[in-house]
Amino acid sequence: MTMTVETPLADAKREVPAAFNRVARRYDLLTGLNPGYRRHLRYSAERLALRDDARILDLCCGTGLSTAALRDVYPRATITALDASQGMLDVALTKPWAGEVRWLCGDAMDPAAAGADGPYDGILMAYGIRNVPDADACLANLFELLAPGGTICFHEYSVADSAVSRALWNFVAGAIIIPAGVLTSPGSPIYRYLRRSVVDFDGVRAFEERLRRAGFADVRTKPMDGWQRGIVHSFLAERPR
Numbered sequence: 001m002t003m004t005v006e007t008p009l010a011d012a013k014r015e016v017p018a019a020f021n022r023v024a025r026r027y028d029l030l031t032g033l034n035p036g037y038r039r040h041l042r043y044s045a046e047r048l049a050l051r052d053d054a055r056i057l058d059l060c061c062g063t064g065l066s067t068a069a070l071r072d073v074y075p076r077a078t079i080t081a082l083d084a085s086q087g088m089l090d091v092a093l094t095k096p097w098a099g100e101v102r103w104l105c106g107d108a109m110d111p112a113a114a115g116a117d118g119p120y121d122g123i124l125m126a127y128g129i130r131n132v133p134d135a136d137a138c139l140a141n142l143f144e145l146l147a148p149g150g151t152i153c154f155h156e157y158s159v160a161d162s163a164v165s166r167a168l169w170n171f172v173a174g175a176i177i178i179p180a181g182v183l184t185s186p187g188s189p190i191y192r193y194l195r196r197s198v199v200d201f202d203g204v205r206a207f208e209e210r211l212r213r214a215g216f217a218d219v220r221t222k223p224m225d226g227w228q229r230g231i232v233h234s235f236l237a238e239r240p241r
């Protein structure tokens with residue numbers, strides 16, 4: 001099946017990595033047009049507040065933009081980066097620093113099956129949890145991968161709790177992101193999928209509650225700046241010792 005605008009969201013999620021294969025070569029160009037994209041990834045990397053020599057997993061690493069943020073903040077860390085799109089990983093592998101990272105192709109639903117078996121002191125999942133077919137099952141696996149006392153950060157859109165955030169997101173997605181996606185990657189359904197998957201995703205309170213149900217402690221949410229304030233968040237949590 002190929003994702004279309006009509007594909008039910010639950011089915012579309014299974015096709016997200018294949019859809020990213022088709023836009024991989026233009027992904028860095030498009031995100032480069034988004035003010036704050038890279039800076040905000042750095043905020044989430046910093047908010048993990050890990051030791052210099054931490055073991056870190058970057059889940060749904062894509063072309064390595066989130067991996068680059070981790071590497072900048074923690075130059076002495078041991079970083080593993082996983083994505084299910086070989087096309088996105090192929091772009092990541094062209095980065096001059098790619099040799100410093102262990103790259104894995106696999107499903108974020110079960111990172112250990114792809115060789116990311118931890119334990120990790122920190123996990124960053126940037127724009128990933130919204131895309132997995134079963135968020136609770138994914139969280140259960142991530143809890144097991146995190147070392148006791150370790151920190152996890154979900155860098156993610158969440159607009160359901162605020163009518164203003166939802167309206168601004170729909171405006172930006174409809175007026176800028178989808179047209180820019182049509183120009184840079186004609187025929188790709190991924191940017192329309194992005195709009196509706198964000199609208200459908202948990203509100204801040206619901207996602208925090210989901211994290212607590214999965215066993216995480218000290219759950220807290222931090223904002224971004226710029227137009228993404230109230231739209232993109234760092235959701236942080238710990239695995240209790």
Ligand SMILES: C[S@@+](CC[C@H](N)C(=O)[O-])C[C@H]1O[C@@H](n2cnc3c(N)ncnc32)[C@H](O)[C@@H]1O
Nearest residue numbers: 017020060061062065066084085107108126127
């Ligand atoms: C929006 S990109 C984000 C990439 C990167 N984290 C960043 O911040 O630039 C989302 C990535 O999630 C990956 N992805 C989506 N579903 C996945 C899954 N079930 N398992 C692994 N990767 C997945 C896609 O292939 C894509 O590369």
